Amino acid sequence: MLSGGATGAEGGEKVLLDGGRLRRTLTRIAHEIAEQSPELGDLALVGIQRRGVELAARLADLLAEHYGIRPPTGAIDITFYRDDIDTRVPGSAYDQPVVHSTSVPFAVEGRTIVLVDDVLFTGRTIRAAIDALFDYGRPSAVRLAVLVDRGHRELPIRPDFVGKNVPTSRSERISVRLVELDGVDEVVLERRAPAE
Amino acid sequence: MHLLSVDDLSPADIDTLFRLSDGFLEVASRPIKKVPTLRGRTQINMFFEASTRTLTSFELAGKRLSADVVNIKASGSSVSKGESLKDTILTLESYRPDIIVMRHHQVGACRMAARYTTARVVNAGDGAGEHPTQCLLDLYSLRRTYGRLEGLKVAIVGDVLRSRVARSNVFGFRKMGIDVRLVGPPTLIPPGIEHWGVPVYHDLEALDEVDVVYVLRMQLERAKGKVPPVPSLREYSRLWGLSPRRLRPDQRVMHPGPINRGVEITGDLADSDRSLILHQVESGLAVRMAILYHVLAPHPQAA
Numbered sequence: 072m073l074s075g076g077a078t079g080a081e082g083g084e085k086v087l088l089d090g091g092r093l094r095r096t097l098t099r100i101a102h103e104i105a106e107q108s109p110e111l112g113d114l115a116l117v118g119i120q121r122r123g124v125e126l127a128a129r130l131a132d133l134l135a136e137h138y139g140i141r142p143p144t145g146a147i148d149i150t151f152y153r154d155d156i157d158t159r160v161p162g163s164a165y166d167q168p169v170v171h172s173t174s175v176p177f178a179v180e181g182r183t184i185v186l187v188d189d190v191l192f193t194g195r196t197i198r199a200a201i202d203a204l205f206d207y208g209r210p211s212a213v214r215l216a217v218l219v220d221r222g223h224r225e226l227p228i229r230p231d232f233v234g235k236n237v238p239t240s241r242s243e244r245i246s247v248r249l250v251e252l253d254g255v256d257e258v259v260l261e262r263r264a265p266a267e
Numbered sequence: 268m269h270l271l272s273v274d275d276l277s278p279a280d281i282d283t284l285f286r287l288s289d290g291f292l293e294v295a296s297r298p299i300k301k302v303p304t305l306r307g308r309t310q311i312n313m314f315f316e317a318s319t320r321t322l323t324s325f326e327l328a329g330k331r332l333s334a335d336v337v338n339i340k341a342s343g344s345s346v347s348k349g350e351s352l353k354d355t356i357l358t359l360e361s362y363r364p365d366i367i368v369m370r371h372h373q374v375g376a377c378r379m380a381a382r383y384t385t386a387r388v389v390n391a392g393d394g395a396g397e398h399p400t401q402c403l404l405d406l407y408s409l410r411r412t413y414g415r416l417e418g419l420k421v422a423i424v425g426d427v428l429r430s431r432v433a434r435s436n437v438f439g440f441r442k443m444g445i446d447v448r449l450v451g452p453p454t455l456i457p458p459g460i461e462h463w464g465v466p467v468y469h470d471l472e473a474l475d476e477v478d479v480v481y482v483l484r485m486q487l488e489r490a491k492g493k494v495p496p497v498p499s500l501r502e503y504s505r506l507w508g509l510s511p512r513r514l515r516p517d518q519r520v521m522h523p524g525p526i527n528r529g530v531e532i533t534g535d536l537a538d539s540d541r542s543l544i545l546h547q548v549e550s551g552l553a554v555r556m557a558i559l560y561h562v563l564a565p566h567p568q569a570a
Contacts, residue, residue, distance in 0.1 A: 151290065151302035151332075156563055170290035206299040 083262060087219070087237060087245075090256035096234040097126070100216055101133035103232050104185060113181070113211070114142040119149065119188040119200050120171035125251045126218060127187040145175035147186075152199035179208035185232075189247040191217040194228035219258055221245050269381050269388045270562055273399045273439040280561075281406065281443065287557035288407055288550070294331065295553060304560060305334035308365040313355070313380075314391070315341040315371045320524055320548065321391050321400070325368045328555035334366070352376060356383040366559060369393075387562040398431045400558060401523055402439035404551035408543055409445075409479065411550060412519065417444035422474050424450045425483035425507060425531050428457045428496060432523045433483055437463055448473060451483075452507060454496040471513060479543075481521045482509050482532050504530050511536050519543055 088096060108114050111134070118127030124146040135141035148171045186200055201213060216232035221239040237245065237260065244261040248254075268275065276284070294302055310329040314322050322338065329336040339359075350358075352371070359367070364386040369377050374396035381388040392398045410416055421440060427433045427449055440447045441464075449456065450468045460467055474480055485503065497503040509520060510533040520536060521543045528534045537544060 148290065151294065151304045151560075153304075154306075156304060156560070170286055173290070173293050202303060206297055206301070208298065 084246075084259040085262075086257055086259050088235060088258040093218075093234075093256045093258060096218065097129055098133055098137075100232045100234060101130050101137065104130065104214075104216065105134060105138050107214075107231070108183060110183075111138055111140045111142065113183050114185065115145065115177055115179075115182050116142055116185050116187055116216075117145040117147055117175065117200075117204065119147055119186060119196060120173075122189040122247050122249055122252065123187045124171075125249045126189060126216075127185075130185075130187060130216070143177040145177065146171070146173060147175070147200050147203050148173045149196055149199040149203055152203050154195075154199075173203070175204075175207045179204065179210050181209075181211050183212045183214065184210045185214045185216050187216045189218050190245045191215070191220045191228075191230055191233075192223055194224045194226035197228050198226055218247055219245050268562055269377075269390075270399055270558055271377050271381065271388065271390045272397050273402050273435050273442065275399070276403075278442060281403065281439075284403060284554065284557045284561055285407055285410060287560055288553040291331075291553040291556040292549075294556075295549075301331050301333060303333045305329070305332040305365075305563065308332075308334045308563065309362065310334040310336045310366040310368065310559065311359055311362075311364045311386075312336065312338045312368045312391075313359075313370070314338065315352075315369075315376075316392070318370055318392070320551075321370065324548070324551050324555050325389075325391060325559075328552055328559055329366075331552075332556055332559055334559070352379065353383055356380050360384050360386075365563060389558060389562060392431055394431065395429055395434075396431050397435045398523075399435050399439070400551070400555060401432050402435040403558065404547060404554040405436060405481070405521060405523070406439060406443055407554045408521070408547045408550040412543060412546065413478070416440075418446070419444075419479065420446040420448075420477040421479045421481055422448050422450050422468075422477040423481045423483060424471075424474070424509065426455050426485050427451050427460075427483065428455045429486040430483045436481065437465055441465070448477070450474065452497065452503075471507070474514070474518070477518065479519050479521060480509060480514060484523060484525065485527050485530050487527070500527075500530050507531070508533060509536055511539060511541070514541065516541070521547060524548070 105111060116127040116131050118124035127144045131141050131144045150170045184204060197215060214231040217230045218234040220230055220233045220236050223241060242263050246259050246261055248257050250256050294300055312322055312325050326336050326338060367384060367386045368389045368391050369380055370391040372394050374394040376393050377388055377390040390397060390399055413419060423433050423436060437447050448466045448468060450473045453469055456467055508531055519541050522532060526532055526537055
């Protein structure tokens with residue numbers, strides 16, 4: 072009974088962004104992207120599977136709404152670019168990789184590519200995504216847009232566009248939920264109950 | 268894990284392999300057809316028996332995953348000087364390979380090799396034994412073509428006697444819910460076929476009800492010095508060779524290659540849009556990339 076009570080207090084979730092604030096945050100990022108792109112026609116957005124893909128599509132829609140140009144969008148799955156094929160722990164999330172589609176249906180050559188991801192953590196995913204992107208050609212510049220930066224970087228990577236900076240501990244988890252995949256728009260911080 | 272037999276894989280494993288293969292097919296469509304997944308890993312292809320397409324496919328698969336790939340063929344290697352398989356494996360073990368892809372003329376050679384190496388062993392054909400990667404690529408080709416495997420009807424036709432492809436495919440196809448039958452003259456059906464648990468027909472009429480006709484290669488090279496099981500190739504071709512008029516327009520034809528044009532299949536059928544032969548080759552590269560990835564990835568049962 073005691074541990075049950077403790078889970079309620081120390082587990083649980085805290086909502087960082089609700090639906091309305093998530094939409095306003097994305098709108099601000101879209102304006103920042105436009106502001107820093109001298110030529111919107113040279114821009115393309117590439118989302119990192121899974122939720123980065125939906126976020127890239129929303130940013131493209133917002134750019135179309137406010138600036139009249141919808142930049143082309145693509146999707147990248149980084150499974151084959153991970154550097155940990157045999158160090159993965161059996162039974163963990165990466166044990167049986169689910170490969171989502173990669174699709175970059177435009178010429179990367181000479182474009183400014185904005186990589187879009189939901190949460191920026193160690194930076195290893197972004198490293199892999201940049202590698203993957205370069206297999207399609209040589210972009211003139213690569214920028215990074217993330218909805219949440221939670222710190223704990225292990226590589227010299229920093230985002231150009233950030234929705235929200237959230238100081239976290241490593242045991243915490245950030246969940247980005249989107250209507251397209253999860254039925255609701257919100258960003259929550261989950262505290263894991265301490266291991267028994 | 269090793270991949271020595273189709274029996275090593277559950278239907279769920281095969282589904283995982285095919286999901287990976289979908290990703291690798293996409294890689295093959297890019298301008299740069301290479302991913303860094305196996306960077307720094309060593310893959311040794313040991314081919315003790317002639318093969319062009321399987322070796323090429325495995326070599327390219329390894330290279331597209333960024334592995335360092337070395338090919339060893341029996342001719343020109345110390346094998347031709349009389350070195351035993353065990354000594355060859357132990358010698359190569361000193362180089363600490365991560366993967367050994369092996370083709371050998373003796374049944375069970377890959378299983379034996381797996382005992383003497385810490386590398387993962389992939390069976391690329393052992394004598395008249397098994398050819399699991401061929402079976403997997405055929406299944407993948409069928410899945411890409413029909414969108415499903417369960418409930419498909421396939422007839423495997425021809426030289427079942429000397430075909431490791433027939434053996435692996437019968438068991439692998441059935442595992443995935445495909446209705447399999449064997450068709451061929453009695454002299455090309457091996458003894459003990461009743462234990463395979465599939466119907467056997469000695470008449471091409473048995474092709475009428477199937478979706479796919481899988482034509483086996485007439486294995487001329489394995490008949491050397493023995494009484495040939497067919498009187499002549501011309502007669503075989505006349506009675507058992509597959510031509511467009513022996514199939515319905517909606518039936519598709521597969522073949523493991525290399526084809527003997529005009530023997531088990533006519534050239535115009537092999538080149539027609541009903542033929543999946545080149546689709547199989549394309550599927551094979553993606554599936555072999557997935558296999559190389561899969562054998563190196565950790566598995567709960569190995570932990």
